[in-house]
Amino acid sequence: MARKVILDVDPGIDDAMALCMALFDPELEVVAVTAVGGNCSPEQATRNVQAVIEQLDPPRWPRLGAASPPDDGLPVDGRHLYGADGLGDTNFDVAERQHLHPSEKVICDQVRDASEGSVTILALGPLTNIARAMARDPDLNALIGQIVMMGGAVSGPGNITPAAEFNVYCDPVSAQAVFRSRSTKTLVPLDVTNRVVLNYDIFNRLPDVSTKVGRFLRKILPSAFRGYRRQFGLEGIHVHDTVALTAVTHPELFSTEEMAGDVETLGELTAGMTVFDRRQAPTWRHNMDVVTDMQTDKVTDVIISRINAAAARAG
Numbered sequence: 001m002a003r004k005v006i007l008d009v010d011p012g013i014d015d016a017m018a019l020c021m022a023l024f025d026p027e028l029e030v031v032a033v034t035a036v037g038g039n040c041s042p043e044q045a046t047r048n049v050q051a052v053i054e055q056l057d058p059p060r061w062p063r064l065g066a067a068s069p070p071d072d073g074l075p076v077d078g079r080h081l082y083g084a085d086g087l088g089d090t091n092f093d094v095a096e097r098q099h100l101h102p103s104e105k106v107i108c109d110q111v112r113d114a115s116e117g118s119v120t121i122l123a124l125g126p127l128t129n130i131a132r133a134m135a136r137d138p139d140l141n142a143l144i145g146q147i148v149m150m151g152g153a154v155s156g157p158g159n160i161t162p163a164a165e166f167n168v169y170c171d172p173v174s175a176q177a178v179f180r181s182r183s184t185k186t187l188v189p190l191d192v193t194n195r196v197v198l199n200y201d202i203f204n205r206l207p208d209v210s211t212k213v214g215r216f217l218r219k220i221l222p223s224a225f226r227g228y229r230r231q232f233g234l235e236g237i238h239v240h241d242t243v244a245l246t247a248v249t250h251p252e253l254f255s256t257e258e259m260a261g262d263v264e265t266l267g268e269l270t271a272g273m274t275v276f277d278r279r280q281a282p283t284w285r286h287n288m289d290v291v292t293d294m295q296t297d298k299v300t301d302v303i304i305s306r307i308n309a310a311a312a313r314a315g
């Protein structure tokens with residue numbers, strides 16, 4: 001039976017790639033795609049979720065959820081990498097839609113509608129919606145099967161400030177609430193996601209423009225390459241969110257360790273930093289599994305092969 005997943009996303013080019021992979025994966029049932037502000041504003045994220053679904057037109061459309069701003073506003077966005085609209089300035093048209101429910105409500109409804117422990121939430125953006133869903137329904141933690149989150153850094157530097165990873169930095173208060181919650185969770189931090197770098201060769205390995213997935217990715221990806229070159233001087237791109245998705249679909253390629261993690265919400269230099277009690281005699285209690293290693297080449301191959309499989313299924 002396919003595994004039920006909710007994808008919470010701030011598209012974002014790597015979020016959009018993860019959606020391509022997940023929406024056509026026969027081993028996953030994507031019950032909802034919920035938008036969150038991060039790489040772009042909440043309104044734009046909602047629009048982008050619609051745009052991705054409309055462009056790809058999966059056989060079963062998931063429920064969609066609308067994003068709203070985090071309580072303290074968004075301190076930053078991802079235009080430096082992904083363009084002003086988050087999808088490489090492609091500005092896809094979207095159909096007029098009726099009012100969408102807020103993302104946190106959609107998450108609560110889908111978890112409640114499914115049998116206990118059967119839903120995995122894959123959080124690929126700031127943790128705003130997940131924290132709000134937990135606050136809205138105090139029983140939710142016990143009902144969710146697992147939360148897999150792309151975010152944070154354990155040993156290495158951040159990617160938006162010296163100390164902080166982008167998703168956590170966007171809404172540290174929500175990230176702290178989720179880290180401290182009594183839910184079953186796995187963190188996929190930058191330490192591992194940074195190890196997958198796609199170079200221009202990817203264009204020879206992607207599906208061609210006769211397929212929906214190929215057309216879509218070939219429109220959005222060039223902008224990410226320009227952003228990475230401009231921002232980091234890199235001739236390649238990271239695809240963090242596709243690595244986190246692969247940790248859900250191919251856990252055998254990843255190693256995890258139990259850790260005690262928390263989030264700095266106030267630091268002048270360290271807001272959004274993830275902190276782990278790795279002292280010789282720790283006093284914090286373990287509260288999550290953290291991915292510490294992976295078979296990088298195999299993960300990269302899975303990402304590319306899943307995109308091609310999605311293109312073959314999507315037509």
Ligand code: BDR
Pocket residue numbers: 012013014015039078124125150159165166167240241
């Ligand atoms: C994370 O930040 C975003 O820019 C990406 O989509 C990814 O989720 C990486 O730090």
Ligand code: CA
Pocket residue numbers: 009010011012014015038039124125241
């Ligand atoms: Ca993201």
